[in-house]
Amino acid sequence: MPIHCVSLTTDYGLSDGFVAACHGVIARIAPAVRLIDVTHEVPPQQVRTGAEVLAQTAPFLPEAVHLAVVDPGVGTARRGVVVVAERGILVGPDNGLLLPAADALGGVKAAYELTAPEYRLPVLSSTFHGRDVFAPAAAHLALGVAPAGFGPSVENLVRLPDPFVAVFPGKLVAEVLTVDHFGNVQLAASPDDLALSGLSGTVSVSSEHVLVKALVGDTFGTVPPGWNVLYTDSAGRLAVAVSGGSAAAVLRLGPAQECTITSSPTAS
Template sequence: MKTNGILTLTTDFSDDIYVGQMKGVIVSINPEARIIDLTHRIKSFGILEAAFFISQVCPTFPPGTVHIVVIDPGVGTKRRGIILLTDRHFYIGPDNGIFHFVKKIENLKKVVEIDMNLFKDACFTFHGRDIFAPVGAYLSSGRKMEEFGKIVDKDTIVSLSLPEGCIIYIDAFGNIITNIKKEFFYGDKLIIKYGNKKVKATFARTFSEVKEGEYVVLRGSSGYLEVDKNKSSAADELAAKTGEKISISRAS
């Protein structure tokens, strides 16, 4: 697959100096690169949050896009850096679980383990700038992924260990996205259990089908069940956190 010149960046760097440094490296190698910031506000070390985020955003881009993802609490350790080729895109980043959902929804064709010896001067704590950004820039300019390491078994990519009934993402509105795909009928009365809290909700098509401030369970655009409150934050009300268990069941 040919790259199309678009590179996206997803990090937990916020507005710090690191994003600008990565961009400087990219355009120094490929001045024609079109860099698109997806987000730099992933929660610090938020691998699960990032994994879900890129699985929802990256597939909307045209074929041949290069996605660089840097949420890397294990930077400088023996964790691998990898390049993934799917049937639509290239993904570059640490092999720490951030590609957990991507490999489920896109057809994974090839994986290369980046040869760190090609980047002997890389800072131990900033592989985003010194390894992943250069690899992405070179790929976007036409270099082959095999030039950066050896092909490895696709099944060796790190997956996240998630229980059935887990909060995988909380959006800016405080909507709680779970990994639950249970089937309910619209109008069903439900019970949500989170920690020592238990609340009542209604299964509906959209938020406004319940009164303002009431809990509602929707099948969101991701296909997973969401726990929401109409015009309020379910996450704040429940003090919910990503990665923790949650259950949704019919009221008896």
């Protein structure tokens, strides 16, 4: 059955023609399909960040084929796959990128390896499977080709390890998942983790390089301009922000780094 929307999530950036080439391949095969760009600004090779961004966005999109490419293993033995979820289909490398979104869309129902030559471009680049393998597959899926027609069934999909979170009395350590356009630092920890730690009020937030005070609050306006706030973001994760500024710049934090939250702040 046809699907009228394809979403795209990549680390390609917008300064080259990579995204346009993928758009073009899809448009040539399935010209009536609507394309939605989730983002092309995933930090290069940051598979977990791409996985989190897609998982946090996909449930709010129309029924779609979700094409995602953050693929440091392109051209190696890693598989390309179609993953069928309860409320959508995902296409991309089998490196853990797709499964958080599949979970967010109701769970994996089936998966197939992309091996059928009729659903890829005639000539394959060893470094641009987004254009030559994944975009054609997404377009054909949108036209109604059955996922099982792309290749053999796959059982052992690669899943990323859980992001690091450690909870202690008066202390919480969590991996940074994403940093958004505003410099807000999203952590792997949840409000429940914060409650288990017993932390509240004014806390210390530190990276490897910097320690600052932050107020546990509900939103950016909870604190005056320039102050730091620890809050629950729209995805239900703990996050650190600077009212009117960039927490990522202040704390010098990026994806996959660790952030520590403790009581008894000692820095300003």
